[in-house]
Amino acid sequence: MQLGWLLSTFVPQLLLFLVIVIVGLIVAKLISKVLAKLPGKVDFDRVVERGGVKKALASSSMDASDIIAKIL
Incomplete structure (x- = not known):
């Protein structure tokens, strides 16, 4: 019975x-890849360079668009 x-x-x-x-893992991975490419399309790194954040991230192995992609 059991x-x-x-x-x-x-x-x-x-x-x-x-x-x-x-x-869910596959969908999350696809969304992560799309979001990782999105800041490059809108010149996010150029805007970050103007703001001075690039200097703060100079010693890091990641750039600002990678951090935004991880957060999202």
């Missing part, structure tokens, strides 16, 4: 959960 419940209820819900998590 094995039947496990196979008919728990396993399909577990599989659905795993599918939702995997699809």
Whole structure:
């Protein structure tokens, strides 16, 4: 009786959960890539250079558009 419940209820819900998590991770990765390219399209780095933030990020391995992409 309990094995039947496990196979008919728990396993399909577990599989659905795993599918939702995997699809969510794929969508998040795609959105991250799009947002990483967006600041370059609007000359965000040029605006940051004028504002002086580039000097603060000089010792960092990331630039301002990478930080904005991570935040979003």
